[in-house]
Amino acid sequence: xxxxxxxxxxxxxxxxxxxxxxxxxxxxxxxxxxxxxxxxxxxxxxxxxxxxxxxxxxxxxxxxxxxxxxxxxxxxxxxxxxxxxxxxxxxxxxxxxxxxxxxxxxxxxxxxxxxxxxxxxxxxxxxxxxxxxxxxxxxxxxxxxxxxxxxxxxxxxxxxxxxxxxxxxxxxxxxxxxxxxxxxxxxxxxxxxxxxxxxxxxxxxxxxxxxxxxxxxxxxxxxxxxxxxxxxxxxxxxxxxxxxxxxxxxxxxxxxxxxxxxxxxxxxxxxxxxxxxxxxxxxxxxxxxxxxxxxxxxxxxxxxxxxxxxxxxxxxxxxxxxxxxxxxxxxxxxxxxxxxxxxxxxxxxxxxxxxxxxxxxxxxxxxxxxxxxxxxxxxxxxxxxxxxxxxxxxxxxxxxxxxxxxxxxxxxxxxxxxxxxxxxxxxxxxxxxxxxxxxxxxxxxxxxxxxxxxxxxxxxxxxxxxxxxxxxxxxxxxxxxxxxxxxxxxxxxxxxxxxxxxxxxxxxxxxxxxxxxxxxxxxxxxxxxxxxxxxxxxxxxxxxxxxxxxxxxxxxxxxxxxxxxxxxxxxxxxxxxxxxxxxxxxxxxxxxxxxxxxxxxxxxxxxxxxxxxxxxxxxxxxxxxxxxxxxxxxxxxxxxxxxxxxxxxxxxxxxxxxxxxxxxxxxxxxxxxxxxxxxxxxxxxxxxxxxxxxxxxxxxxxxxxxxxxxxxxxxxxxxxxxxxxxxxxxxxxxxxxxxxxxxxxxxxxxxxxxxxxxxxxxxxxxxxxxxxxxxxxxxxxxxxxxxxxxxxxxxxxxxxxxxxxxxxxxxxxxxxxxxxxxxxxxx
Amino acid sequence: xxxxxxxxxxxxxxxxxxxxxxxxxxxxxxxxxxxxxxxxxxxxxxxxxxxxxxxxxxxxxxxxxxxxxxxxxxxxxxxxxxxxxxxxx
Numbered sequence: 001x002x003x004x005x006x007x008x009x010x011x012x013x014x015x016x017x018x019x020x021x022x023x024x025x026x027x028x029x030x031x032x033x034x035x036x037x038x039x040x041x042x043x044x045x046x047x048x049x050x051x052x053x054x055x056x057x058x059x060x061x062x063x064x065x066x067x068x069x070x071x072x073x074x075x076x077x078x079x080x081x082x083x084x085x086x087x088x089x090x091x092x093x094x095x096x097x098x099x100x101x102x103x104x105x106x107x108x109x110x111x112x113x114x115x116x117x118x119x120x121x122x123x124x125x126x127x128x129x130x131x132x133x134x135x136x137x138x139x140x141x142x143x144x145x146x147x148x149x150x151x152x153x154x155x156x157x158x159x160x161x162x163x164x165x166x167x168x169x170x171x172x173x174x175x176x177x178x179x180x181x182x183x184x185x186x187x188x189x190x191x192x193x194x195x196x197x198x199x200x201x202x203x204x205x206x207x208x209x210x211x212x213x214x215x216x217x218x219x220x221x222x223x224x225x226x227x228x229x230x231x232x233x234x235x236x237x238x239x240x241x242x243x244x245x246x247x248x249x250x251x252x253x254x255x256x257x258x259x260x261x262x263x264x265x266x267x268x269x270x271x272x273x274x275x276x277x278x279x280x281x282x283x284x285x286x287x288x289x290x291x292x293x294x295x296x297x298x299x300x301x302x303x304x305x306x307x308x309x310x311x312x313x314x315x316x317x318x319x320x321x322x323x324x325x326x327x328x329x330x331x332x333x334x335x336x337x338x339x340x341x342x343x344x345x346x347x348x349x350x351x352x353x354x355x356x357x358x359x360x361x362x363x364x365x366x367x368x369x370x371x372x373x374x375x376x377x378x379x380x381x382x383x384x385x386x387x388x389x390x391x392x393x394x395x396x397x398x399x400x401x402x403x404x405x406x407x408x409x410x411x412x413x414x415x416x417x418x419x420x421x422x423x424x425x426x427x428x429x430x431x432x433x434x435x436x437x438x439x440x441x442x443x444x445x446x447x448x449x450x451x452x453x454x455x456x457x458x459x460x461x462x463x464x465x466x467x468x469x470x471x472x473x474x475x476x477x478x479x480x481x482x483x484x485x486x487x488x489x490x491x492x493x494x495x496x497x498x499x500x501x502x503x504x505x506x507x508x509x510x511x512x513x514x515x516x517x518x519x520x521x522x523x524x525x526x527x528x529x530x531x532x533x534x535x536x537x538x539x540x541x542x543x544x545x546x547x548x549x550x551x552x553x554x555x556x557x558x559x560x561x562x563x564x565x566x567x568x569x570x571x572x573x574x575x576x577x578x579x580x581x582x583x584x585x586x587x588x589x590x591x592x593x594x595x596x597x598x599x600x601x602x603x604x605x606x607x608x609x610x611x612x613x614x615x616x617x618x619x620x621x622x623x624x625x626x627x628x629x630x631x632x633x634x635x636x637x638x639x640x641x642x643x644x645x646x647x648x649x650x651x652x653x654x655x656x657x658x659x660x661x662x663x664x665x666x667x668x669x670x671x672x673x674x675x676x677x678x679x680x681x682x683x684x685x686x687x688x689x690x691x692x693x694x695x696x697x698x699x700x701x702x703x704x705x706x707x708x709x710x711x712x713x714x715x716x717x718x719x720x721x722x723x724x725x726x727x728x729x730x731x732x733x734x735x736x737x738x739x740x741x742x743x744x745x746x747x748x749x750x751x752x753x754x755x756x757x758x759x760x761x762x763x764x765x766x767x768x769x770x771x772x773x774x775x776x777x778x779x780x781x782x783x784x785x786x787x788x789x790x791x792x793x794x795x796x797x798x799x800x801x802x803x804x805x806x807x808x809x810x811x812x813x814x815x816x817x818x819x820x821x822x823x824x825x826x827x
Numbered sequence: 828x829x830x831x832x833x834x835x836x837x838x839x840x841x842x843x844x845x846x847x848x849x850x851x852x853x854x855x856x857x858x859x860x861x862x863x864x865x866x867x868x869x870x871x872x873x874x875x876x877x878x879x880x881x882x883x884x885x886x887x888x889x890x891x892x893x894x895x896x897x898x899x900x901x902x903x904x905x906x907x908x909x910x911x912x913x914x915x916x
Contacts, residue, residue, distance in 0.1 A: 004860055375860060397860065401867035409875070461872060465879050475904070477834075480883070481890060482906040483897055490894055490908055498897065500889030509883045511834030512876070517900070521890030531882040538878060539871075587881065594885030604887035 003370045004379075004397040006557070007388055009331040010365035010813070015341070017323045017354040022314070025344030025354055026307045026816075027090040032340045033817025034333040036366060038326045040315045049312040057100065058305035064103040065298050068290050071110050075284065077291050081436070088296050090303040090818075092347075099297060106290050113283045120279065124272045125211055126247070129178045129221070131265045133249045134258055136204040136223040137176055174227045174253070175237050179246035181205065181220040187244045191226060194236050200227040225251075299822060306821050328813065330368055334358070365390050368813035375400060377451045385798045386808025393553045395802055402543065402801075403793055404451065408458035409539070410735035410789040413743060415470035416782050417459030424453035455790075465513040466736070470777070471743040473519035480508040481517045497522065502595035502604075525737070532733040534586045534610075540729025540800070541579045544722075547804030548572050554805060566659040570651035571718060571804075577644040577651075578618075579726055585610050588633055600628045608633065617641040655715040660707045725800040731792050739785050746776055835880060842873035 013035075017025050029035050041049060072079065091099060179187055184203060191199050203224040211218055224246075226237055241248050252258050314325040329337055334356075341354040367388050371379045375396065381403070382388070382396040411417065427434060427449040434446055445452070467473040484504035489495075500506070510516075514531075518524045548571050555563045593607040600606070606629030613633075616623060620642070625631045632638055754762065754769040802808075814820075846869025850862040892900075901908050 003857075372857060375857075397863055398867060400860070401864050401871065405868075405871045405875075462875065465876055479900075479904060483901055483908055485897070485908070487908050490897055495894075497891050497893055499891045502886045502889050505889055506886060508831065509834075509880060511880075512838065513879055515883060517890050517892075520896050520900075521892055523888065523891045527886070527888060527890075531879065534882070535875070535878045538874070542874075590881040590884065592885075593887065595887065596885065607887055 004375060004394050006391050006394050007367045007369045007810075009391070010328050010368060011331050011334065011358045012361045012363070012365070013327055013329050013334075013337070014357045014359055015325045015327065015354065016317075016357070017314075017325070017341070018321075018345070018350050018352055019323055021345045021348045021350040021354060022311055022323050023090075023307060024092070024347040025341050026310050027303070028340040028344040028347075029337065030090065030303065030307060030310075030816055030818045030821075032333075032336050033815045033819060034336050034340075035327040035329050036813055036815050037310050037313050038328070039313045040324075040326060041313060050314075050316070051308045051311050054308045055305060055312070057096075058301055058308065061100060061103055061301045062298075062305070064107045065294065065301060067107055068103075068110065068287075068294060069298075071114075072287055072291055072294070075287060077284075077287055079291055079294055081295070086296075087822075088300050090307055091300045095300075096304065099300065103297070106286065109286055110283070113279060113286070117276075117279055117283070120272065120276055124269070124276065127265055127269050127272060129247060130249045131262065131269065132206050132221075133176050133178060133223050133251055134262045134265065136206070137225055137251055137258070139202075139204065172227055172229055173234055174225055174251075175234065175241065175248055176223070176225045176251040177241055177246045177248040178206070178221050178223055179241075179244060181222045183244050183246075184222050184224065187224075187240070187246065190240055190244075191237065194240060195228060195233055198228065198233070199237075201225070202227075302822060302825060303818055306816070306818065310816055327816075328366055330370075330813075332370075364810070366813035367392075367810035369394055369396070374450045377448050378403065380447070381451075381794065381797075382802075383812070385802065386806070387810045387812050389807040389810040391557060392807055392810070393550050393557070393805070395550070395797070395806060398546075399797060400454070403797060404454035404458045406539070406543075406732065406796055407455045407789050407793045408462040409535070409732045410792060411455070411459045411739060411786065412462040412466040412736050413468045413470065413739065413781075414460050414463030414474075416743075416777070416786075417456050417461075417463050419456075419778065419782050420452055420459060420786065421456030424449050424456055428453060455786075466740070467514040467516055467519070468740060468743070471740065471747045473514070473516035475516040477511050479517045480510045480515050481505045482507060499523075506595075528740075529733070529737070532736055533730060534590075536729050536732035537579075537726060538583050538586065539732065540726050541575070541583050543729070543796075543801055544725060544804060545572070545575060545580070547801045548575060551805035554807075562662060563659070566662055567655065570654040570658070574648050574651040574655075574719070575722055577648045579722060581641075581644055582610065582614050585613060585633065592633065601630045606630070617645060620645075652715065652719060655718065656712060660704065660711050663707055664704055721800075721803065728800055729796065731796070735785075735789055735792060739781065739789075742785065743777075743781055746773060746781065750776065838876060839873065842869045842876075845869045846873070 015025075046052070069079075188201055191201060201224060203222050205220065205222045228234065228237060238248065252261060310325075311323070314323040316322075317324050337356060341356060345353045367390055369379055369388075378399045379394075379396040382394070382399060388394055408417070427446055431449075434442075437443070437446070463469060464474075481500055482505055483490075484500065485498060489498070514528075518527060521527070548568065551571075552564065552568055555561065555568060589607060589610060593602050593604060595604055597603060606626065608623075608625075608629075608631070612623060615621070623631060751769060751773040754766040757765045846866050850865050853861040853865070855861070898908070900906070
């Protein structure tokens with residue numbers, strides 16, 4: 001059979017590589033993605049490994065790359081996305097040095113430009129505030145003698161005129177500055193307090209927002225001028241200003257000087273603006289040129305780092321001339337690995353080629369199943385429950401079909417199936433473009449596109465069989481029921497309903513699916529219920545028998561032939577004799593009991609309930625039949641049932657005791673002193689005794705008490721599960737009923753209202769009501785019911801099917817592959 | 828051959844073709860998977876159809892319809908209502 005029947009055979013290989021060729025060989029192996037390396041140095045500290053300096057270099061380069069990326073993001077420059085064929089390979093040592101130099105240069109440039117930019121911006125701000133101060137203080141000084149008030153003007157003490165003039169003028173000094181508006185009011189109060197009221201404060205708000213240097217946010221600021229007398233007060237005021245983070249600016253009192261200063265400041269502002277723009281341009285140019293290469297560089301650095309991590313796993317051999325590594329390789333990929341090693345050696349033109357040696361081991365290898373894009377979705381579903389043990393039978397192969405089928409039994413509507421099919425087809429046709437979308441929920445649907453495709457196809461089929469298209473039936477072959485009543489009966493208004501009788505009205509069986517007449521019948525649900533319930537049990541029992549039979553495959557593969565007799569046989573007998581017999585009864589009842597028969601005992605009125613028959617079989621009870629009817633369906637049924645029950649009851653102690661007793665009998669009497677323990681899977685025992693209940697790994701030293709208890713748990717679990725899981729399959733009926741009813745309610749309560757409106761109004765109303773109906777159909781019936789049915793089907797597979805045979809004790813195969821590393825780091 | 832058995836035989840033959848004959852024509856690297864899928868599809872779908880068919884082969888109850896429905900069916904589906912018939916109500 002194909003690859004998916006069981007997981008692939010793995011081999012443990014030793015690789016011997018020359019140190020010069022090591023980097024290139026590992027690069028080639030990373031591209032091929034076939035080897036899962038084992039860490040041979042795991043007891044060594046991370047800082048003491050061989051290639052620690054190289055890893056540090058890579059970290060450094062990554063840090064620089066991150067910084068550049070951040071700067072790019074700040075300026076909203078988009079990074080071009082690389083397609084798969086543009087992906088660069090791992091860089092060789094020469095390229096690494098170039099890369100490092102380039103990254104360093106770019107980073108330094110960017111840092112320098114940032115620092116310069118920051119200082120230029122601060123300058124610009126100060127100029128701007130100064131300009132505001134100068135402009136806004138016009139109003140303050142115009143009504144004063146301006147010449148007197150310059151506190152910063154140095155008066156020449158030797159000039160008697162000046163001092164005299166100063167004394168005459170009355171020494172009013174002022175301080176001008178800018179402060180944040182919200183701080184102004186407490187600033188004012190503080191000034192008032194320290195000056196004991198001898199201060200005169202005026203303010204003008206700056207219109208528009210200014211940038212605050214501490215936080216970088218835009219705030220409201222205001223210009224203030226404080227008039228005061230005396231040198232001491234000036235010092236105090238300056239201290240208060242400093243405390244309130246107000247910026248003080250020198251402001252000349254004479255109008256002419258102010259005007260000149262304003263002109264000066266304006267010129268400087270223009271200059272600054274020019275410089276700022278030019279630096280912004282320069283920065284943009286550097287960033288743009290970096291952005292072109294950034295994607296390539298980051299991939300190269302990531303690959304390099306990965307290679308050095310793997311090289312750290314390698315051991316040096318005794319002579320120091322060769323690196324030794326160990327890894328798991330799928331047997332089918334051994335030639336690929338050989339080729340990759342050869343290519344690596346050739347790239348560095350090494351004289352001694354690397355070689356690979358397969359070693360045998362008792363450890364449990366990782367589980368690897370080769371999947372294509374179709375089967376990978378199903379394999380994921382199974383792996384989510386538990387990774388299969390090494391070389392265990394793989395349920396994913398059958399899940400490809402049984403999963404969509406059981407979903408469709410619950411979903412069963414042709415119209416909704418078409419919607420699913422259309423959605424999945426769109427996802428598949430546009431596969432390439434849609435693979436680039438990173439959004440999480442969309443990725444979930446996109447990953448399951450083949451699953452959805454199959455679910456849609458099977459839903460269309462079950463929709464045909466259930467004869468349900470958006471809650472309406474199709475009449476393709478002509479209904480099998482005809483009218484048997486005459487005109488007077490039908491036109492009689494006192495009777496509201498007539499029940500067709502199969503003998504009179506049914507003349508043929510509808511060939512494909514459910515007869516369309518049932519869609520209109522009042523007792524549709526009664527009829528469909530018996531059909532769907534029986535259907536669910538039939539499929540459930542078959543699915544479970546299939547599951548138990550899968551355990552045969554496992555037993556044969558692991559060479560536990562005795563388990564066939566000790567475990568499989570009682571399990572399958574129990575299941576078939578009880579529940580298989582119930583399925584047989586269902587088919588028998590379908591065939592034998594009818595309305596067309598002459599025999600009284602086989603008429604519909606006498607048809608026994610299968611559930612009651614089954615319960616009576618188990619409890620050895622009896623039910624008094626109605627007149628003319630028989631209790632049992634066929635001759636000898638009572639005897640047969642008793643026989644089945646007895647054999648089934650015998651199966652229980654068989655399951656419970658046979659295997660532990662066998663283990664006890666075949667286990668060697670004197671157990672050797674603590675066996676040289678081989679890790680992982682059991683060594684082949686010397687007596688052929690494979691202990692081991694559930695885990696599948698036997699240990700000779702497990703005490704018998706444990707074995708008995710394990711087996712008891714398994715027996716109870718199995719016996720109870722036959723009943724509970726069989727009943728659990730009735731969810732196929734339940735969900736299918738719910739879906740059909742919801743669909744019908746939606747039609748009759750939403751869409752049918754549009755038929756009540758006549759003519760043109762009707763068409764407009766239909767348009768809008770159709771919109772509402774369509775939204776509800778897709779939202780509730782397809783999305784919510786679909787998710788619900790998906791979940792139930794998953795549960796049926798995981799619990800009811802896989803618990804019969806699945807071990808799931810393996811670990812996944814994670815090869816060293818650049819593709820997966822790059823994908824992980826992209827998230 | 829009784830023509831009443833014709834539809835079931837045709838449908839069974841179709842699924843038998845898909846499930847038994849077609850797997851021999853499977854090619855390509857995924858041959859095993861394709862064969863398995865074809866067989867499983869045929870078995871499950873055929874069984875599903877069979878259950879539905881057998882339920883309706885010997886129905887134990889008939890549909891319960893209102894007068895309007897009976898009359899509409901008589902008109903649209905072409906079985907007329909006769910004046911006198913064998914009636915067991």
